[in-house]
Each structure stands twice: as C-alpha cells, then as structure tokens.
Amino acid sequence: MLENFSFRTIIEYLPLLGEGFVATLWLSIVSFAGALAVGIILCAMNLQHSQVLKLPAKMYIDAIRATPLLAQLYFLYFGLPRLGMVLPELFVGILALSLNSGAYIAEIIRAGILSISRGQVEAGVASGMTYAQRMRLVILPQAIRVTIPPLLGQAIVLVKDSALLSLISVSELTRAGQLLASDRFMPAEGFITTAACYLLLYYGLKSLAVLSARWLGVRPIGSRI
Amino acid sequence: MIEFRGVNKWFGALHVLKDITLSVEPREVVVVCGPSGSGKSTLIRCINGLETIKDGRLVVDGQRLGDRATNMTELRTEIGFVFQSFNLYPHKTALENVTLAPIHVRKIQRTEAESAGREMLAKVGLAEKFNAYPAELSGGQQQRVAIARCLCMRPKIMLFDEPTSALDPEMISEVLDVMVGVAEEGMTMMVVTHEMGFARKVAQRVVFMDEGAVVETGTPEEFFSDPKTDRSRAFLSKILRH
Numbered sequence: 001m002l003e004n005f006s007f008r009t010i011i012e013y014l015p016l017l018g019e020g021f022v023a024t025l026w027l028s029i030v031s032f033a034g035a036l037a038v039g040i041i042l043c044a045m046n047l048q049h050s051q052v053l054k055l056p057a058k059m060y061i062d063a064i065r066a067t068p069l070l071a072q073l074y075f076l077y078f079g080l081p082r083l084g085m086v087l088p089e090l091f092v093g094i095l096a097l098s099l100n101s102g103a104y105i106a107e108i109i110r111a112g113i114l115s116i117s118r119g120q121v122e123a124g125v126a127s128g129m130t131y132a133q134r135m136r137l138v139i140l141p142q143a144i145r146v147t148i149p150p151l152l153g154q155a156i157v158l159v160k161d162s163a164l165l166s167l168i169s170v171s172e173l174t175r176a177g178q179l180l181a182s183d184r185f186m187p188a189e190g191f192i193t194t195a196a197c198y199l200l201l202y203y204g205l206k207s208l209a210v211l212s213a214r215w216l217g218v219r220p221i222g223s224r225i
Numbered sequence: 226m227i228e229f230r231g232v233n234k235w236f237g238a239l240h241v242l243k244d245i246t247l248s249v250e251p252r253e254v255v256v257v258c259g260p261s262g263s264g265k266s267t268l269i270r271c272i273n274g275l276e277t278i279k280d281g282r283l284v285v286d287g288q289r290l291g292d293r294a295t296n297m298t299e300l301r302t303e304i305g306f307v308f309q310s311f312n313l314y315p316h317k318t319a320l321e322n323v324t325l326a327p328i329h330v331r332k333i334q335r336t337e338a339e340s341a342g343r344e345m346l347a348k349v350g351l352a353e354k355f356n357a358y359p360a361e362l363s364g365g366q367q368q369r370v371a372i373a374r375c376l377c378m379r380p381k382i383m384l385f386d387e388p389t390s391a392l393d394p395e396m397i398s399e400v401l402d403v404m405v406g407v408a409e410e411g412m413t414m415m416v417v418t419h420e421m422g423f424a425r426k427v428a429q430r431v432v433f434m435d436e437g438a439v440v441e442t443g444t445p446e447e448f449f450s451d452p453k454t455d456r457s458r459a460f461l462s463k464i465l466r467h
C-alpha cells in the first residue's frame with residue numbers, strides 16, 4: 001500500500017488543503033464563540049426560578065440533544081430558504097454549529113455553577129454582596145475553573161462536527177480532502193491528510209487548555225473544589 | 226439590637242420556630258444551645274435574612290425585617306456571620322478573603338482594606354498566613370480567617386453558628402480565644418455553641434431551645450448549675466457526659 005501512497009499528490013493539493021485547514025480553524029472559532037454566547041444565555045434562562053424563561057431553554061436543550069447534528073444542519077439548510085431566508089452555506093453552517101454546541105455548553109456551565117456549594121453563596125450573601133457581585137467575585141471564578149476542561153472537550157467535538165459542513169458544500173478541511181479523493185481517486189491520501197490536520201487542531205486545543213489554566217491562575221492546592 | 230417578638234417559621238409542615246420572643250441588647254453576648262434539630266441555626270439565620278420568617282416581628286439594628294423600607298443587603302454589611310463549615314472562598318488567599326467584601330461592598334480603597342486586613346489577620350494570630358489559600362490552612366486557622374473576614378467589615382453584630390463543631394478538639398480553643406477577644410471588645414454577639422467554658426466566660430445570658438421553642442433563659446451560672454426544666458436538665462446531662 002505504502003508504495004502506492006502518493007505524497008506527490010498531497011503536496012500538489014497542499015494549497016487547497018491549507019485553505020481548508022484555515023477555513024475549519026476560523027469557522028470553528030467563530031462557531032465556538034457563537035456557541036458560548038448561546039450557552040451563556042440558555043444557562044442564564046435555565047437558572048431562573050420563573051418557568052417563562054426556564055421552560056423554553058429546557059425544551060431547546062432537549063431538542064438539540066435528542067436530534068442528530070446532521071438533521072439540525074439540513075433543517076436549517078433546507079428550512080430557512082422556505083422561510084424566505086436565503087443565507088450563504090457558510091453562514092448556515094456556523095449557525096448550526098453554534099446552536100448545537102450552545103445547548104451542550106449551557107449544560108456544562110450550569111453544572112459548573114451548581115457544583116459550587118451552597119455555603120459559598122451564603123458567605124457572599126451574609127457579607128452583603130448583591131447577586132451580581134456574588135456571581136462575579138465568588139461563583140463564576142470558581143465555576144470557570146471546573147468548566148474549562150469540559151468546555152475544551154466541547155470545542156474538540158465542535159471542530160470534528162464541523163466536518164459535516166462539507167455536506168452542504170462549505171469549503172473546509174473535509175471538503176478539501178474529498179476533492180483530492182474524488183479528483184484523483186485517492187481516498188487514502190485525501191482522508192489521512194485531513195485526519196492528520198484534525199489531530200493537529202486537537203493538540204492545538206489541548207495546549208490552549210494548559211495555557212488558559214495557567215492564565216486563570218488555577219493552582220493545584222488553591223482550588224479544592 | 227436584635228428583637229424577636231412572636232416569631233414563627235415553618236419548613237413546609239415542620240414548625241421550626243415557635244412563637245420566639247427574645248431580645249439582645251447592644252454589647253450583649255448571648256449563647257444559644259439545645260439539641261440538634263431544635264432550630265438554633267434557623268433562629269440566627271433569620272437575623273441576617275438567610276431564612277425568612279412567616280409571622281411575628283424581627284427588628285435588627287432598628288430595622289424591621291420583611292419591611293419594604295429595609296434594605297437587606299445594606300443591613301447584612303452590619304452583621305457578621307460565622308458558619309460551622311467556615312465557607313471561605315477557596316480561590317482566594319486569606320488576605321483576599323478578608324478584603325473582598327470591604328473592597329467591593331464597603332467600597333474601601335484596596336490599599337486601605339489590605340492594611341486593615343493584614344492587621345486583622347495578625348490579630349487572630351495568622352500574621353504568617355496572608356498569602357495562604359484556605360486548603361493550605363487547618364480547620365482552626367480557616368475559622369479564624371472567617372472571623373477576621375467578618376470583623377474587617379466593622380460589623381455591629383456578630384452571629385456564630387456552631388463555630389467550633391467542625392473542628393478537631395485541639396483546635397477548638399484557638400478559635401474560642403479569638404471569640405472571647407471579640408466579646409471583650411464589646412461586640413454584640415449571638416453564639417450557637419455548646420462550649421460551656423466560653424458561655425461562662427463571656428456570655429451574659431444562655432438561651433436554651435428545644436423543638437423550635439425557647440424553653441429556658443438565664444445567666445450562664447444559673448443555667449449550667451441550676452437548670453429549671455426537665456428538658457434542659459436532660460440536655461445538660463448529655464453534653465456533660467462527654
């Protein structure tokens with residue numbers, strides 16, 4: 001097999017693969033930022049006592065978790081034009097990833113906030129802090145620390161999920177691999193190269209986690225939570 | 226300073242506080258004791274609004290709780306609360322723990338708050354531990370930081386909910402010594418504790434609670450040597466046996 005493996009073709013397609021890599025990278029970043037925004041809003045709704053906000057958030061989160069991302073992607077891709085909204089594929093793709101990951105992120109943040117003990121809230125209340133001060137000074141700094149590893153896991157899932165965007169012909173990494181595979185009938189070259197690129201992104205995210213932990217000042221002893 | 230009049234509270238069907246009438250004068254130290262589940266924690270948690278009352282009158286520092294005109298957040302800055310489980314902020318150093326509320330709630334300058342915080346930590350015997358995180362401190366040290374955290378707000382009232390119950394025996398006295406010091410400086414205090422030595426030393430009154438009601442009140446001397454009711458006698462014989 002290896003003697004047939006054509007590095008020459010890979011090199012020939014490197015510019016296209018490079019473009020795909022960059023596209024996957026930035027559309028993942030944009031989608032993750034969108035997902036964080038969606039997640040924070042959903043989580044804030046879900047933490048309210050009033051059912052008016054809580055119930056829609058819960059239903060949304062359940063709907064997203066119960067259905068495949070591909071179905072959600074097609075739902076937007078074919079559904080939005082029917083509502084008169086014709087949007088570029090790339091935009092639809094980013095929207096789908098943000099809306100999908102946002103539901104998971106909402107649950108990650110909620111778990112982080114709920115993991116902070118009742119006593120922490122009470123200590124803040126007893127010292128005269130307002131709800132906003134408690135959140136900002138006591139709860140969120142602790143919640144963020146426990147939230148980073150699962151958020152990073154979700155970022156990795158999002159990067160891999162972005163491969164589905166190739167199905168609505170967004171030019172990204174998997175799409176570039178597909179082109180190589182079908183133009184030259186070289187699926188091995190195409191898909192092994194894309195896989196290697198995803199691996200690279202994975203390690204990138206992992207080192208980001210280490211850096212962010214250092215930046216947030218997570219100390220092994222200081223955080224007993 | 227603190228006045229309960231005919232206060233009742235329920236948790237669902239459970240009548241936790243039954244017609245409580247009790248007052249604490251400025252600079253007075255009152256010890257509350259009684260069996261587990263008798264409503265002691267609930268009683269003092271009502272004072273700073275961690276629990277709300279159903280009916281009756283509760284006036285703290287001249288303000289009636291539950292009144293529209295009463296700003297609970299503001300009132301709480303005047304009341305220190307020491308928890309059984311310390312509840313220090315684990316992501317903050319000892320110094321940050323004691324300066325957080327002064328800076329953000331009292332709006333004191335950071336440098337000023339920090340020098341006051343250092344002074345207070347030194348006073349409770351933790352001059353070496355300014356930069357230690359709670360997890361690096363023993364239980365007794367953590368509770369002393371928690372007391373310093375309250376004192377840094379310059380409160381008018383200090384409430385303690387079994388401050389030494391979660392501590393190893395050898396650490397109890399270091400915390401009680403700090404509390405005695407606070408009492409001797411004239412703080413108004415309400416302390417839920419079974420530490421008789423502390424009560425005899427600084428309390429003007431002991432309040433004995435059972436099943437949500439105040440059953441007996443007296444000076445420490447009267448209460449410990451000559452309890453008036455069967456229930457307080459039974460309770461005292463139990464804690465004395467240990």
Ligand SMILES: Nc1ncnc2c1ncn2[C@@H]1O[C@H](COP(=O)(O)OP(=O)(O)O)[C@@H](O)[C@H]1O
Nearest residue numbers: 236239241259260261262263264265266267268
């Ligand atoms: N948040 C709550 N919800 C329901 N019941 C409670 C709650 N807090 C306390 N209780 C009950 O109220 C009673 C009094 O509790 P507490 O004030 O903690 O007693 P103590 O401090 O004297 O041990 C207990 O029976 C306890 O189980």
Ligand SMILES: [Mg+2]
Nearest residue numbers: 265266267387
């Ligand atoms: Mg209690």
